[in-house]
Amino acid sequence: MTETKAREEICRTAKSLFDRGYVHATAGNIRVRLEDGGFLITPTDACLGFLDPARLARLDAQGQQTSGDRASKTIALHMRIYEAARAFDADTACVIHTHSSHCVALTLSGASDELLPALTPYFVMKVGHVPRIHYHRPGAPEAAAEVAQVIAQRGAAGVPIRAVMLDRLGPNVWHDTPAAAMAVLEELEETARLHLMTRDHATPPAPLSPEQIAELRATFGARW
Template sequence: MTEAQLRDDLVRLAKSLFERGFSVGSAGNISVRVADGLLITPTNSCLGFLDADRISKLDRDGRHVAGDPPSKEVFLHRAFYETRPATGAVVHLHSTGATALSCLADVDADDCIPPLTPYVVMRVGTVKLLPYFRPGDASAGDLIRGLNGAHAAVLLANHGPVVAGADLRSTVQAAEELEETAKLLVLLQGQRVRLLSADQVQALRGAFGGPPTP
């Protein structure tokens, strides 16, 4: 896709996420790789009302070269691009279910989105819970780099999910799948839950694959 097409796609998909309640106000940010850098939603922008021409553009070294100033959480995005070279897009949301899950004290930090459904296995993979850092603190990016590309998605404690994928559309779909699974997990708190077995997870990955490897 051309840069112009990617800008239009970003605007359309961001608007869809906003209209369906995956983000509110100026929460959340989305980026997509282009040939000479990356595009990212501007700081304090609303995903429902983006202007394609004002989307921020960074060069390959992370310098702001066009558009409005980039999201203050651009470091989350750059950490995924740097450690997972196959990454073509990154989606960070403050969606209700995933954020609620990130606030629970007893969540497994090494696998905070367990294999409840086949699609979360296929589209998201194992999700790591990262400790809380204030929004805009670059230390969270350092933690993502410290994972060395082992995870396509993380959950920021008391904050929300960040998902990386091969392209913009599949990454949005993975973020949607993570959110819906998080809602199920919150709804099922206190209930006896039947997770997919290790053999079932392996069979899914053998048949359908999973998130792109680094």
């Protein structure tokens, strides 16, 4: 993807997320790897609904800013995600972080190591496991280290992941393009919404069975 196209795609994706309520105020950020090994990332404290393509922060391959408005405070986290995820998915090029309401709500109670069970086939197929990351302040290097460790552990176990959930903050998802990463985020947030709607029912929905998940793995290459 050319730099011009990447700038356009970041702003298009950001506006779509903002317009539909996946991000609010100045929360969230998007980062894309460029053909020359550098990166573009949304500026710190910028509203994703009103980005200027020319003002996106430009970083070199080491994550040092070279132009644009001041980069998001999540640079360290995004760099660690790229490094860890590309060991198992060489095409990883885009990371999206939001404060999506239903995902965050699920971290405010309960102590599960994963955000969600295998509730729907498309969650299993398009998202996969979503490990929860202990709470750290926004931009904390400890969060970046924990995320990288989790990505490496899951990948080494033969179940690469495309998302993690930062407790009380929001999800980070990654894929090869902004559009693909946004699709992962949308499926994740929708599944979180369904879970919140149904978990207090007299008979909460059971997750998919091992046999059903095995069929999704065999048919669609689902990562579960």
